[in-house]
Amino acid sequence: MELVFRAxxxxTDAGTGPYSVGVGDGRIVAVEPxxxxxxxxxxxxxxxxVLMPGLVDTHVHxxxxxxxxxxxxxxxxxxxxAGGITSIVDMPLNSVPPTVDPAALExxxxxxxxxxxxxxxxxxxxxxGNGAELAPLHEQGVFGFKCFLLHSGVDEFPPLDDAELEADLRILADLGALMIVHAEDAATIESAPRPHGARYEGFLASRPREAENRAIARVIELARRTGARVHVLHLSSSDALPMIARARADGVxxxxxxxxxxxxxxxxxxxxxxxxxKCCPPIRESGNRELLWQGLADGVIDCVVSDHSPCTPELKRFDSGDFGAAWGGIAGLQVGLPAVWTGASxxxxxxxxVVRWMARRPAELAGLTRKGRIAVGCDADFCVFAPDEAFVVDVAKLRHRNPVSAYHGSSLRGVVRQTWLRGREVSGDDPRGELMRRGQW
Incomplete structure (x- = not known):
């Protein structure tokens, strides 16, 4: 074997404990106690x-x-x-052009x-209007399709109404493709107070739980009607957990x-x-947070992914602190693992x-059969993680482009010591990543 890890x-898929993992030609060829x-x-x-599989983040802008x-x-x-992630799936919006046809994908x-x-x-x-582009995009290897049910924040990626969503779901059901949905109800948010000023309570009131709950209920009904596979993105309302559980029990x-x-x-x-x-949907109250943790424990929530949505500092409007004017998005790609491990432990x-939530299940969601596990035949993607080492997040040391993050100053547990991609340590100096297509990974 070219490379062996003795951990x-x-x-691993075989269990947790002392294992030797052998690598050949970028794949795992042996997992031995x-x-x-x-x-x-x-x-x-x-x-x-701890030797862990490289994480998979299916929600990155x-x-x-x-x-x-x-x-x-x-x-x-x-x-x-730097955060132990070895595979990401990029969202189709905020880039120009948005990824809504094969030419834009190229x-x-x-x-x-x-x-x-x-x-x-x-x-x-x-x-x-891009229903005719869904099958060609699918053929070109996208991992599924994202839609919004309200304004996305950028004009070049408009939302679907109910009729358009149903029509697209029927197309995707025939393709066996996945629809991932930003589920907030536009009418509910239109009738809520407008966000303005520096008070977080005002912003929270502008994106009420009911907006998520109504949108998710509608998505469930359309999935039931069309037989399509659907995925609810960035769930923040714990109120929706019972309806998600019931829908699954019904076979949706x-x-x-x-x-x-x-x-x-x-x-x-x-x-x-x-x-x-600021992010959309918003960070909610502590009691809601604990119910989300329970939803993970119960298996109602499948996975944890970053929704890394960064911007330049001026778009966050630190000059005024106005939640109504600021861009909504959290930059947290690098610190997701220690943040989740801190709360989970x-x-x-x-x-x-944590490995199940952040590696195996996201890989399964996207159909990445060679990712997210330490098992023979999988890519030799690893995260070497020190779970008991503590640190304080310094935004100046994070490697995403702009020094803005809600995690700045947070005391977290767990440090990524090394990340390996297909049997080679990632240095950050020599880009060796590959572009993945559905069905080939």
Whole structure:
């Protein structure tokens, strides 16, 4: 074997404990109990670290090309690798052009080619009038399709109404493709108070739980009617958990995710003017946060992904602290693992749970059969994680493009020591990531 990891503790498909993991030609070729396996090169890991599968983040806004001053493929994937993430799937909006037809997908791939430090795939977009483009995009290897049910924040990616959503779901049901949905109800938000000023309570009132609940109920009904696979993005309203559980029990092909910021922060703790915490849907109250943790424990929420949505500092309107005017999005790609592990360990969850939520299940969602697990035949993607080492987040040391993050100053537990992609350690200097297509990974 070209490379062997000897890990006193590894989280593998075969179990957790001392394992030797052998690598050949970028794939895992052996997973053996004990520390005796030999190879051309041997990496001896210490007792203070855990060998985990590389994480998979299926919700990343790279914004490149078109808004690369917000983020870019080089900086986003460098931050991902620093956070133990070895595969990301890029969202179809905030870049220009949005990924709503094969020509735009090729523009995106050209922008990424040769510049990525981890493996990168792409979601397609479902917008009014592009129903005829869904099958060609699917054929070109996107991992599924994203839609909004209200204004997306950028005019070039408009929302679907109910009739358009149903029509697109019927197309995707025939293709066997996945629709991922930003589920907030436009009418509910239109009737809510308008966000303005520096008070977080005002912004929270402008995006009420009922907006999520109504949209998710509608998505469930349309999924039931069409037989399509649907996925609820960035769930923040715990009220929706019972209806998601019931729909699954009824056989609806429904999955859901939440994000580290919904599990880490609480509305009561957000100070006035702290627009780095603005995101949509919003961070809600501490009681809601605990119910999201319970939804993960119960399996109603499938996975935890970043929804990394960065911007330039001026778009956060730190000059005024106005939540109504600031861009909504949290930059947290690099710190998602320690943020989730900090919260999970406090609540009695094991590191194996975090691996399931942040590696195996996101890989399954996207159909990445070679990712998210330490098992023979999988890509040799690893995160070497020191779970007991503490640190304080310094935004100046994060590797995404702009020094803005809600996590700045947070005391977290767990440090990523190394990230390996297909058997090679990621240095951040030599981009060796590949562009992934559905069905080939």
């Amino acid at each position: 006193p503790r590894a989280i 004990g520390l005796s396996l030999d190879g051309d090169r041997v990496v001896e890991l210490g007792e203070d670290v 790279v914004n490149d090309p078109g808004r690369s001053e917000w983020e870019g493929f080089e900086t986003a994937t460098r931050a991902a690798a 523009v995106k791939r050209r922008a990424a080619r040769g510049r990525v430090h981890v493996d990168v795939g792409f979601w397609g977009g479902a917008v009014p 092909a429904l999955t859901a995710e939440t994000c580290p910021h919904y599990l880490s922060f609480a509305a009561e703790e957000i100070r006035d003017g702290a627009t780095e915490f 406090r609540r009695g969850h094991a590191l194996e749970d």
